[in-house]
Amino acid sequence: MSVGALIHDLRKARGWSQGRLATEINEAFGTNIDREYVSRWERSKVEPGSFYLRCLSAVLDVPLAVLESEMKRRTFLSDVAGTAIAPVVASDLLAAGFGARLRGGPTTDDWEAKLANYGTEYMSLGAADIQRRVSGELVIVQQQLEQPQLWSVGARLMTLYAKTFPGNDGSRAVNWYRLAAEAADRSGDDQTRVWVRGRAAIALGYEGASLGVADLLADQAMAISEKPSLGLLNAIMGKAHTAVLRGDHPTARRLLEDGRRIFDAAGSHEQTSDYAVPWWRMNVFISLLAARLGDERTAVEAQEAARRELPASLPRFATHLEMHRGLMLARSGDRAGGVKYARTALNALPPDKHSLTLRLLMAEVEAS
Template sequence: MTIGELIKDLRKARGWSQGRLASEINKAFGTTLTREYIGRWERSAVTPGPFYLRCLSAVLDVPLAVLEDEVNRRTFLSDVAATAIAPVVASDLLSMGFAARLQGGPSVDRWEAKLATYGTEYMSLGAADIQRRVSGELVVVQQQLEDPHLWSVAARLMTLYAKTFPGSDGAKAVHWYRLAARAADHSGDDEARVWVRGRAAIALGYEGASLGVADVLADQALAVGADRPSLGLLNAVYGKAHAAALRGDSEAARNLDTHGRRIFDRAGSYEQTSDYAVPWWRLNVFRSLLLARLGDEKGALEAQEQAARELPAELPRFATHLELHRGLMLARSGDSAGGAAYAQAAMDALPPEKHSLTLRMLMDEIRA
C-alpha cells in the first residue's frame, strides 16, 4: 500500500473530504494546504515530507511509524483502523440515536425535506460523505418507526445508503436494497415500494452487478406498479434492460428500452438535479450505456448528444459517465487499448473526490 492510498483510506474512514483534511491540518499547524495538494498526495504525484507526515499523524490519529514504513502500512488498516476509528463513529451514532429517542426526532415534513436534500447532494457528493451522513440519519429514523410513513422515509434512506457500496461485492449493497424493499412494504406506500425496487434495479443493472437481484427487484416493482407509470417503474424497466443487454439478450433489451421511453413520456421529471428525478438528460445517460452495451454506435452517440445538450454544468460526474460510454464503444469495436485509454483520460480529468463507485465499475467493464 502506498502512502497516498493510506492517506485516502484514513480520510474516507473519517468521512472527510480532501478539503476537510487540508483544513484540519491548516488549523492545527498554521499551514496553507489546499484540497488539490491533498489530491496530489493521494494520487502519489507528490510524497509528503517528514513535516507533513507528522501533521498527518497528529490529525488522522495514526502512529508516525505507520506512515513512514511500507510494511506497517500494509497491515495497519485491518489491524488498527477497526479499533482506532470505529469506536469514535459508533459513539457518535449511539449518541444520535438516544438523543432522537428522548427528543422525539424530526417531523415527517422535516424528514421529507432531508430526503429532498440528499437526493440533490447525491448527484455531486462522493460516496464516503453520503454514507457517513446517511448512516446517522438511519440511526435517528429508527427511533421513530411508530409512524408508518417513516418506514417509507427509512426505505428511501436505505436505498441511498446501499448506493454507497460497490454492487460487485454481491453482499452489502444487495443486503441494503433488500432491507429497503422490506421497509417500503412495511410502510404500505405502493409508490415507495415501486421506487425503492426500481432504483435498486437500475443501480445494479447500470453497474453490471448482481444481475439476478436486479431482475427480481425490477419484476417486483412491475408487479406492484405496472398500471401506474412512475419514476420507480421507469428505473425498474431500465434496470431489466441493462441486465438483458449484459446477458446478450439484445431483443429483450431493445423491447424494454421502447417500453421505458413510453413510461418516460408519461412520468418523466422536470426536476434536473435530484436522484429522485429522471429528466430527459438522465434518461439518455441510461440509454447511452445501454446502447453502447448493445453495440449500437449510432444510437448510443445520439443518446450521448441528447444527454450532453441538457446536462447541468454543476454535474461533471455525469459528463464523465458519457465519456466512459464512448470508451466502452471503442473497446467493443475492437480497440480495447484505445477504449481503456480514452476512459482513463476522462476519469483523470474528473477531480478524485467526485469519482463514484459506479464510475470505477464502468472502468473495470471497459478494461475487461
C-alpha cells in the first residue's frame, strides 16, 4: 500500500472529507493547505515531506513510524525476517530457518496445534516469553509460504506477536498488525481476514492506543463479512472502545448492543484461549467499556458476571476487573482513591503475571 492509499484509508475511517483533513491540519499546525493538496497526496502525485508526515500522524492518530514505513517499505518477507530477528539470538533463528527449509517444516496440522497451544499460554505467560518463542516460529513459517494455507498460520502468529508490544510504543505493534492483515489477505480465508483485524482492533481499543489504526482495521473486518464470528465480535467491541475514548458515547453504546447480539450467535465455549471469547471475557470487555462510559451499573453487573465464571487459573483477568473499579472511582472524581485502588490490585498480582495491557490500564487510571 502506498502512503497515499494509507492517508486515504485513515481519512475515510474517520469519516472526513479531503477538505476536512486539510482544515484539521491547518488549525492544528497553522498551515494553509487545501483539499487539492490532500488529493495530490492520496493520488501519489506528491509525497508529503517529514513536516507533513508529522502533521498527518497527529491529526489522523496514527504513529509517525507507520507513515514513514510506507515511504521506505521493503518486501513482505524482509519485513517479517528483519523484525523477528531482534528478540532472539540470530544464529538460532538462522539455524531454525534453514532447518525448516531443508526438512520442509511442520505440517499444517502441526502448526494448528502450535497455535492452539500459544493461544492458551498467552493467557497466563508473560509477553517476553511469548515474544521470544513466537519470533522463532515466524522465521520457520516464512520458509513454508509456498503453501497458501500457511499464510493463515503466519497471520495468526503475527497477530499474537504484535500483542507482545504495547500499541502506543510507535511502530512495532501497529506494523505487525498490518503485516498480519496482509498475510491474512494472501491466505484467501475470510474467517482469518476478519479475525486478525478484529483481534488487532480490540487489542488497540482496549489499550486506548493507535485509535485511528484500530478503527481502520475494525471497519475492514466489518466490511469483509457480516457473518457472526469471534473476529467480527472483536472488531465491533474494539470500535466501541475507540468511540468512547473519542467521547462519542452514543456510538459506543450502539456498538455495545451490536456486540451483545454477535456474542449471542458466536460466543465461545472454550474458556482459556486468546482465540476465544467466552461469557466471562465478553464481560471483561464490557466492564472496561462501561467504566469509560461512566455507566457504573453496567460496569458492576459485568464485573460480577465475569467473576462468576472466570477460571481460577487466570488471575490476571481478575486484576483487570479490579482495576476497572479503580478507573470508575477516578472518573467519578475520586482520583486519589481510584489510583490507590487500582495500584493495590496491580501490586497484589505477582510481577511475573503482569502484562503490558495492565500497565497501560494503570496509566489510564492515573491520567483520569
